[in-house]
């Protein structure tokens with residue numbers, strides 16, 4: 001399962017960006033998704049936030065596009081927050097690729113600013129479905145040259161009622177060659193999209209135990225209501241941590257525990 005970014009077949013510009021970001025080795029979803037998408041296969045991946053899924057589809061997208069006026073790749077996200085986050089990550093990965101820019105397009109931001117940015121030209125657009133359709137209808141965004149589409153958090157996007165917007169967009173992209181579907185759960189609706197719009201897709205699901213999880217040991221203790229503060233003190237005394245965070249469920253409890261630990 002282990003591979004290096006170099007072995008995945010990425011260009012120098014992208015390897016440099018990956019190095020700048022301090023990524024030492026590809027995460028399991030990256031090992032599976034990057035070669036598949038690079039060879040032009042469709043991919044369907046079950047991956048949560050934190051697994052490195054953005055770079056898993058972002059690196060192949062950036063590898064496959066070139067500078068030029070037209071939008072060559074589209075990433076659809078369910079929320080504006082995710083669109084901004086994904087766009088920022090892709091911009092960091094694209095930093096050494098000349099003439100390639102990544103533009104977020106989402107509802108809630110004044111449309112004029114997006115119009116100016118679109119007029120300048122972007123090669124990758126990351127957007128929420130409603131606003132992307134809005135721009136298509138105004139004629140301010142053209143997707144007829146887009147070859148790669150990724151649906152990020154597809155289950156959430158379809159749950160939020162964007163299914164018609166998504167299919168409308170996919171139907172209008174005549175030159176689309178690649179579709180990547182990334183989702184925390186592969187719901188019925190996600191499978192329907194995969195069935196209709198993908199061909200011979202590579203499944204890039206990573207098993208739970210292989211995911212990029214922080215090294216955290218979890219345990220629980222059953223204690224009475226009155227015994228909780230003492231239980232925390234006992235953990236702190238016995239483990240000898242330098243730092244510790246305690247999460248409480250109410251303001252009152254937060255104050256009580258703080259006073260107790262200060263004492």
Ligand code: AMP
Nearest residue numbers: 023024025026027049050051052053054
């Ligand atoms: P994501 O699952 O795409 O939201 O990524 C979660 C975080 O992991 C982001 O901050 C990424 O920049 C970071 N990340 C992605 N790939 C790697 C990697 N191979 N090594 C270390 N960090 C990574």
